[in-house]
Amino acid sequence: MEHLCSINGQPCQPDKTLGCCRAPFGSLQPDQIKGLNLRDFKLLHKQAYKPRTYILVNNKVKASLILNLSSADLTIIRVTLYDGKNIIVASGYLPYEVTDPGRDLTMLFNYCKNEKLELILVMDANAHHTIWGSSNINQREEVIMDLLLTTDLSILNRGSEPTFVIRIRQEVIDLTVCSKGLLQKIKGWKVSSEPSLCDHRHLRFTFEINKVETEYYRNPKRTNWDNYRADLSRDLNILQFRLGSRQSTERAVNMLQDSIVSAYKENCPFIERKGTGQCVAWWNANLSKLRKSSRKLLNKAMKSGLEQHCESYKDA
Structure with missing residues (x-):
């Protein structure tokens, strides 16, 4: 399984990618992974024997590994967005042989709840359910669904395009979920048709982040009216009005209006509009x-x- 997350619809390029999540690489060690250009990226994972989950992050993205929650099968990072807000991105693998696949996920969900952090979780769940596009329902889905029902997480999977493909079998076993606060920012989730060179297909989505634009306004109640009157009086004493023709009258009106507006702006400064x-x-x-x-x-x-x-x- 490989989840590729791009920012604002741009392809996964060194200067435009928010981050790439890949899991698993089987039993390979990081120095054995081939085909990844790490010059502009950092590979985050738990230092463990045969780690099976990794997160590939652009060097321009401020991200750090949460060591105490991460494991060989669950990599968890904290990402700081443009506006300074932090979110959690996690890459998980739930192997068939694990009898309690929800243990690490429960710790992750509780952490996000206690810290009030929104979450994007991508995982090879090895769980079947028709809700996320599988052809049937297996027993493992009960654990996953029971966990999801205790959270505000939403399933991003759309359609029934297989995420796992081998010669004799095709199925949807890879799952992408996110907090409801991020749901409107994640667009275009899809199973990519490009070759992945493994039995799991690429899953792509775009995380749309708008840079915060500060809005300013003037509050007339906060105008320094004493200074306003003094500045306006000074300007009017300098101006020479000649009233007679229609053009001279209009010119005088414009000069008076400009003086009023200028004095007001000088004595009623901009205020930053709070959220x-x-x-x-x-x-x-x-x-x-x-x-x-x-x-x-x-x-x-x-x-x-x-x-x-x-x-x-x-x-x-």
Whole structure:
């Protein structure tokens, strides 16, 4: 599995890539990995025997490995965005032989919740479920779905294009999820058609980040009116108005207007407009109701396991 995340729709190039997540490389050590140009990138992973997850990050991206949470099968990094906000990006592998695949994920989810950090998680889950495009449902999905239902994470997988392809079998076992606060910023999730040179296909998506533009305004209540009157009086004493013709009158009006505006701007400085929180204008009560209804359908589908309930959830 290879997840490639680009910034603002640009391809994964050294000066434009937010980061690339790759997992797993099987039992290879980092110095045995071939075909990666690390000149402009750094390879982050836990120093362990035969690590199976890595995250490839552009050198221009401010990112650091969270050692105490990472393992050979789960690489977790903290990424600082343009606006100074931190998010968590994690690359995971849930091997078949692990009896409790949700242990490390639970620690990750709790960490993000306690630290109030939003998450992008990409993983080779080895779990089947029709909700994320698999052809069937296996027992491992119960652990994964139970965990996801306790969080605000949303599944980014779209369609049923296989992410794992071998000669005798094709299936969707790779999963991409993110916090709801990042859902509107992640665009174009897809299974790439380009050759991956392994049995897992490339999964691509774009993480759209708008650089913060500071907005300024003037508040008339904060105008220094004493200085305003003094500056305006000084300018008017200098100006010479000649009223007689229509053109001279219009010229005098323009000079007076310019003096008023100039005195006001000099004594009412710009103020930086502060943010108003993370509320969005398009959210409303009806959307909240629909979200609650779809969550109920998902719970019902998970409890019953019936195909008709799964279809009802997908239709919603």
